[in-house]
Amino acid sequence: MADSNVATRSRSSLRAAARLSRRDAINLLVVAGGVLFVLLALPSLLTPYWVVTSTSAVTFMIVALGLGLLVGRVGMISLGQGAVLALGAWVGARLLFATALPYPIVLVMTGLITMVLGTMIGLPALRVSGLYLALVTLMLAGAITVVLVDTNFPNGGSGFLGYADQSTGTPPSIRRPSIAESDPAFFRYVVIVALLMFLLALWHIRGKPGRAWAAIRQSEPAALAAGVNVTVYKMWAFALASFVTGIAGALLGSASHVLYAYTFPTSQSIVLFAVVLMGGVYTLFGAVIAGVLLQVIPGAFTVWGIPSEWATILFGVGVLQVLTTAPAGIAHQLPSDLARLGRFLFGVARRRIPAGGRAP
Amino acid sequence: MPSWSNFQPFIPIGLAAGGVYALSGVGMVVLYRATGVLNLAFGAIGAMGALIAWSMINTWHVPAGIAYVACILFGGVATLLYGMVFGRLLAARDPLVKAAATLGLALLMLGVMNRLWPAQVTRSITLPTDNTAFTFGDASVDWTQVIAVGFGVVMTVGTAIFLRVTKIGTAMRALADDREITATLGVPVRRVEAAAWFGSGLLAGAAGLLLADLVTLASDGLTFIVIFTLSAALIARLRSLTVTFVAAMVIGLVDNLITPINSITNFRDMTPFVLAIAALLFFSRERQYSFARGGIR
Amino acid sequence: MIEIKDLTVRFGGVTPLAEMTLTFESGTCGLIGPNGAGKTTFFNVLSGFVKPHAGSVRAFGEDLLSMPHFRRARWGLRRTFQTEQAIEELSIYENVAMVHEHSKRGRAARREEVLAAIEFVGLDGDPATRVGTLGARDRRLVEVARAVVGEPRLVLLDEPAAGLPDEETEHLSSVIRAIPGHTGALVILVDHDMSLVSACCGVTAVLDFGIVIASGPTAEVLRDANVMRAYLGTEELV
Numbered sequence: 001m002a003d004s005n006v007a008t009r010s011r012s013s014l015r016a017a018a019r020l021s022r023r024d025a026i027n028l029l030v031v032a033g034g035v036l037f038v039l040l041a042l043p044s045l046l047t048p049y050w051v052v053t054s055t056s057a058v059t060f061m062i063v064a065l066g067l068g069l070l071v072g073r074v075g076m077i078s079l080g081q082g083a084v085l086a087l088g089a090w091v092g093a094r095l096l097f098a099t100a101l102p103y104p105i106v107l108v109m110t111g112l113i114t115m116v117l118g119t120m121i122g123l124p125a126l127r128v129s130g131l132y133l134a135l136v137t138l139m140l141a142g143a144i145t146v147v148l149v150d151t152n153f154p155n156g157g158s159g160f161l162g163y164a165d166q167s168t169g170t171p172p173s174i175r176r177p178s179i180a181e182s183d184p185a186f187f188r189y190v191v192i193v194a195l196l197m198f199l200l201a202l203w204h205i206r207g208k209p210g211r212a213w214a215a216i217r218q219s220e221p222a223a224l225a226a227g228v229n230v231t232v233y234k235m236w237a238f239a240l241a242s243f244v245t246g247i248a249g250a251l252l253g254s255a256s257h258v259l260y261a262y263t264f265p266t267s268q269s270i271v272l273f274a275v276v277l278m279g280g281v282y283t284l285f286g287a288v289i290a291g292v293l294l295q296v297i298p299g300a301f302t303v304w305g306i307p308s309e310w311a312t313i314l315f316g317v318g319v320l321q322v323l324t325t326a327p328a329g330i331a332h333q334l335p336s337d338l339a340r341l342g343r344f345l346f347g348v349a350r351r352r353i354p355a356g357g358r359a360p
Numbered sequence: 361m362p363s364w365s366n367f368q369p370f371i372p373i374g375l376a377a378g379g380v381y382a383l384s385g386v387g388m389v390v391l392y393r394a395t396g397v398l399n400l401a402f403g404a405i406g407a408m409g410a411l412i413a414w415s416m417i418n419t420w421h422v423p424a425g426i427a428y429v430a431c432i433l434f435g436g437v438a439t440l441l442y443g444m445v446f447g448r449l450l451a452a453r454d455p456l457v458k459a460a461a462t463l464g465l466a467l468l469m470l471g472v473m474n475r476l477w478p479a480q481v482t483r484s485i486t487l488p489t490d491n492t493a494f495t496f497g498d499a500s501v502d503w504t505q506v507i508a509v510g511f512g513v514v515m516t517v518g519t520a521i522f523l524r525v526t527k528i529g530t531a532m533r534a535l536a537d538d539r540e541i542t543a544t545l546g547v548p549v550r551r552v553e554a555a556a557w558f559g560s561g562l563l564a565g566a567a568g569l570l571l572a573d574l575v576t577l578a579s580d581g582l583t584f585i586v587i588f589t590l591s592a593a594l595i596a597r598l599r600s601l602t603v604t605f606v607a608a609m610v611i612g613l614v615d616n617l618i619t620p621i622n623s624i625t626n627f628r629d630m631t632p633f634v635l636a637i638a639a640l641l642f643f644s645r646e647r648q649y650s651f652a653r654g655g656i657r
Numbered sequence: 658m659i660e661i662k663d664l665t666v667r668f669g670g671v672t673p674l675a676e677m678t679l680t681f682e683s684g685t686c687g688l689i690g691p692n693g694a695g696k697t698t699f700f701n702v703l704s705g706f707v708k709p710h711a712g713s714v715r716a717f718g719e720d721l722l723s724m725p726h727f728r729r730a731r732w733g734l735r736r737t738f739q740t741e742q743a744i745e746e747l748s749i750y751e752n753v754a755m756v757h758e759h760s761k762r763g764r765a766a767r768r769e770e771v772l773a774a775i776e777f778v779g780l781d782g783d784p785a786t787r788v789g790t791l792g793a794r795d796r797r798l799v800e801v802a803r804a805v806v807g808e809p810r811l812v813l814l815d816e817p818a819a820g821l822p823d824e825e826t827e828h829l830s831s832v833i834r835a836i837p838g839h840t841g842a843l844v845i846l847v848d849h850d851m852s853l854v855s856a857c858c859g860v861t862a863v864l865d866f867g868i869v870i871a872s873g874p875t876a877e878v879l880r881d882a883n884v885m886r887a888y889l890g891t892e893e894l895v
Contacts, residue, residue: 077456079463124637127644130456131398135594136636138400142587143633150626211755214747222742225704226803227730227759266584267470270463277460312471319464323457324449 038191043184053299055187055255061291062197062248064276065284066241069201071273072281073210074237075217076130078122080137082269083144084242088114088249089259093154093174094162096253103177107193107247114246115239122238126231141269145261153259173257190251197244198284205284209236267312274315277322280329289330293318362620368498370616373574376505377588378612379512380570384589385596385604386519387563392598393536394556395447398459399439401466403586405561406568407579408469409434411477413569414485414577424488428569435565436558443557466583473579485572508570515563516605523601528555588615591632595639611635658682659721659811659843664712666698666867673698675867677712684837685844687854687861687875694864696847697739700813704736705729716811716843730759733810733842735803737817743799745789749775752788753802760807774806777839778832794825801832809842818850826853833857851879 043051063085070076078084092110099106121140125133156172157164180189204210212233215223220230253259275293280286298311322329384402392398399405413431416422422430442465450458477483489503523529531552534542543549571585588611596603611632618628659681666674673695688696701707703714705726714721716734724732735756744752753771762770775784778798788799797817804812814833818826834857836844848854854861855875862872863884871881878884 077460121637124640124644128640131459131598132594132640132643134456134459135398135590136633136640139587139591139633139636142584143630146627146629208755208758211744211747211751211758214751215744215755218744218746219742221704221706222738222744224706224726225730225734225736225738225742226756227727228755229727265580266587267467267580270467273460273463274467307475309471309475312467312474314471316464316466316468316471319467320446320461323453323461323464324446 035191035195039188043187048183049303050299051183051187052255053295055183055190056252057291057295058187058190058194059248059251059255059291060272060294061287062194062244062251063272064279064287064290064294065197065201066244066248067272067276068279068281068284068287068290069205070237070241071276072283072286073205073213073217074234076126076234076237077134077273078137078238078241079134079273080121080140080144080269081241081245081272082264082266083137083141084114084118084245085249085252085268085272086144086148086264087117088246089253089264090148090151090153090249091117091246092250093253093259096175096250097154097156097162097172103175107250110250111243111247114249115243118242118245119235119239122242123235126234126238138269141266145264145266148261148264152261153253155258171258174253174259176254186255190255193247193251197247198287200244201240202284204240209233213237271312271315274319278315278318278329280331280333282328283331286329286331289334362622365498366620367617369500370619371613372496372499372501372505374613374616375609376508376574376612377616378609379509380567380574381588381592381608381612382512382605383515383563384567384586385592385608386515386601387560387567388589388593389596389598389601389604390519390523390532391556391560392455392593394532395443395451395535395553396455396458396539397443397447397450397462398455398593398598399560399564400459400462400586400590401442401469402560402564402589403568404466404469404473404579404583405435405438405564406566406571407582408438408473408568409565410485410568410572410577410582411473411483411579414483414572415477417485418483428487431569432562432565435563435568436561439561439564440554440558443553447553447557470579470583477579479578479580483577485569485577487569487573490573504570504573508574511566511570512605512608516601520601528552532556588612588632591636594636597643607635659714659716659845662713662715664699664702664714665710666695666702666707667710673867674702674709677864677867677869679862679869679872681843681845681860681862683843684859685833685846685857687858688845688847688864689849689851689854689861690864693866695867696864697815698867699864700736700815700845700847703729703734703811703813727759730756731761733760733808734813735805735809735811735842736813737797737800737804737815739815739819741793741796741800743788743791743796743803746787748785748787749780749791749799749802750784752799753806756803757807762807771806774802777805777835778802779828794821794828797821797829798832801829805836805840805842809840812836812840812842812844814844814846814848816848817846818848818853826850829853830856855879 042054046054063081067078067081070078088110091113092106095101095106095109101109122133122137125136151161152163154162155164156162176186177189180186205213212223212228215226215228216230216233223230223233256263271294275290276287278293279288279290293315297314298308301308301311326333384406388399388402409431412434413427416427416430417424442462446461446465447458450461487504489507491502493500493502495501523533528551531542531547532555534545534547535549535552539549567589568582571582575585576582589608592604592608592611595607614635615628615631618631619625661677661679664674664677665672673693677695677699688699690696698707702709703721705722705724709722719732721729721732721734744755747755750771753774754767757767757771757774758764772784778801780795780798780802782795788796791799801814801817804814817833818829821829830853833844833846833853836842844857846854846857858875860873861875861878863870863878863881870883871878
């Protein structure tokens with residue numbers, strides 16, 4: 001415990017920090033490159049159909065981010081995120097029709113209102129075992145479907161529900177931000193919102209809440225013994241997931257202009273859970289994959305003329321596969337598969353080049 | 361507020377629904393106690409059995425009785441197969457993982473059902489017992505409803521006796537307490553678990569058939585009717601058969617007795633959610649800690 | 658200083674702690690007893706996982722039992738578990754830092770104090786290493802580092818040497834001995850390894866069937882006839 005010893009240790013840990021940030025820097029570079037490509041080049045490369053599909057894919061990445069956070073970081077399973085999304089879509093549409101507030105402010109308000117509602121519902125389950133949370137959120141998914149069939153989504157009507165029964169004519173559309181009226185512009189807008197949501201999640205994960213969640217997931221008594229208020233941090237995670245899901249809901253309304261109750265069936269909550277598991281819950285990249293799985297695969301099936309039920313079957317098989325053989329999901333398998341592919345290609349290339357031709 | 365005579369017709373309907381929820385709940389709780397698996401695909405399995413029965417009757421013109429038996433057997437066999445494959449693969453995992461995996465089965469079955477039996481076609485199963493009715497007060501009661509209630513009671517009592525008296529029932533109760541100790545005591549764990557899977561599956565098939573007659577024959581609807589059963593099982597804390605039965609009857613009755621109340625009739629199917637939340641608020645006064653790892657490990 | 662008075666815990670018909678009365682002054686104190694004697698139950702009461710049926714616990718003049726369990730860490734209660742509970746997916750640094758950030762200590766000195774705690778237990782190597790990749794000894798040391806960071810006042814060590822080979826137990830023993838001097842905390846050590854207890858603890862108490870059957874200077878307690886009998890377990894006591 002000599003002073004010089006402490007100094008060496010601090011230096012070595014500083015070196016460790018530097019090494020960590022080098023890895024982060026590479027990740028950052030890759031992500032920044034990807035985001036720039038998606039923002040600048042992608043909309044002009046895609047057909048209008050795929051711009052719309054990609055917009056929903058990115059929106060659902062936000063939903064998957066929230067659910068992945070609950071499942072992967074805290075170890076809580078919510079089977080009602082589809083219902084929370086519907087809640088957010090309802091609140092968002094209501095605010096967008098009722099107010100002329102700037103779009104970003106509406107987004108944040110929607111997030112906050114959804115957060116309060118979602119957390120109130122989750123609260124009684126947070127204090128009992130994880131299985132009960134899964135069950136009660138599944139029931140929530142069923143209950144919200146019941147409510148939506150009665151209330152419908154706001155379409156500019158009057159009263160608290162903001163719904164007017166219009167059997168003829170085109171219903172008034174849910175507005176988009178004035179700077180992003182067109183589909184490609186709105187796609188870019190959604191990508192930027194998604195990016196902000198991912199950064200918000202990352203900031204939590206890397207900080208005090210992330211460490212507390214890791215402790216809770218490993219063992220609640222150990223977390224309590226370390227001074228973590230388990231109920232508060234679980235609620236915090238639930239609130240954060242509801243917040244981002246609410247924002248995704250508001251975006252969904254603007255993306256499709258009109259919302260219908262039948263687009264939020266109870267089964268959507270289950271499908272969401274399935275793709276989030278398949279994507280991988282232990283990294284943020286998993287949420288990106290989940291969004292792609294959920295929207296791009298059915299989109300491609302439509303283009304290819306494959307019945308949409310096959311997507312549901314695929315997701316069902318995916319859940320069973322992930323849970324039995326690969327709990328870390330595609331986000332974990334993909335890099336190692338790519339690395340294996342890289343080694344394989346490298347090996348093939350090396351065999352073709354004579355050994356003497358290689359530089360020392 | 362509607363008068364008593366408005367409510368009366370809904371009493372047999374509610375009791376019948378409650379009876380089916382009760383026998384489903386018993387099937388789910390027994391399977392959970394014996395194997396640690398909460399089968400969320402319970403409704404989907406029953407739905408598929410009922411759809412198979414419908415096809416047998418309407419497309420292949422098989423005698424209805426055989427189709428009904430096929431529906432119940434399908435429930436047993438499909439559940440047993442799942443149990444033999446995935447039940448074993450996931451045997452050592454957390455109950456949360458086991459329950460989540462059954463959602464994969466539910467999705468798989470939903471996809472297959474919507475593919476083979478497109479939702480646009482309206483289908484129904486009418487059991488012969490529908491046609492013989494009698495009146496009780498102002499309510500008309502048909503024999504399917506009587507069977508549903510009776511079956512619910514018989515299955516609850518019968519299962520309770522089975523678990524107490526028979527050798528295999530005792531083994532199931534022992535499994536629920538501690539798998540490893542039970543295995544070292546020489547209980548044939550696999551055979552006992554197989555019995556639990558098969559028995560619970562038969563109940564899923566029977567419940568699917570009755571619900572197809574009493575409520576609807578639609579894949580989505582029947583799959584998510586599991587929510588009513590889950591609520592009863594949750595109120596019973598996934599343990600007590602008696603509480604499951606009582607809760608299921610209450611849920612069935614409340615859900616249907618709300619029908620004539622115009623202001624809330626559209627929200628009546630929120631009953632399982634509301635009652636489950638109330639039960640959770642009650643449970644969460646006390647708190648236990650487990651050293652089990654969370655998440656999908 | 659911790660004063661335990663008439664502490665009783667009942668689970669149904671079982672009484673794991675029966676009117677336990679005990680005072681530990683300072684330093685490292687031992688608590689020994691055969692399996693099922695109530696040692697871990699006692700720790701669980703102090704942690705707040707088990708509600709006692711009766712009795713009181715005053716630690717440094719404060720009523721420990723009236724604090725909510727998650728508040729006790731902030732007050733200065735630290736604990737290691739019989740089955741080690743260092744958090745696998747966090748790094749060594751983060752493991753210790755997360756205890757620090759729920760303590761009374763401010764953010765400013767966090768990095769320095771966390772590294773000092775890691776240094777104190779003798780963990781060499783990169784603090785950014787994920788705990789999941791460490792061996793049994795290092796994980797134990799991470800847990801001990803978590804216990805000494807952020808002004809601890811009462812440190813509970815539940816069989817810290819379980820499963821460790823002798824030479825590693827020796828290192829752990831020197832660390833445990835140094836905790837009171839380093840932090841000013843009172844340490845209570847539960848272990849079956851009598852050589853560890855004699856090496857670390859000035860005073861030791863013996864629990865058997867939830868009853869304190871002896872307490873005093875460690876060497877005397879270990880010679881006590883009642884204690885011998887409790888461990889060899891042939892005759893009825895008291």
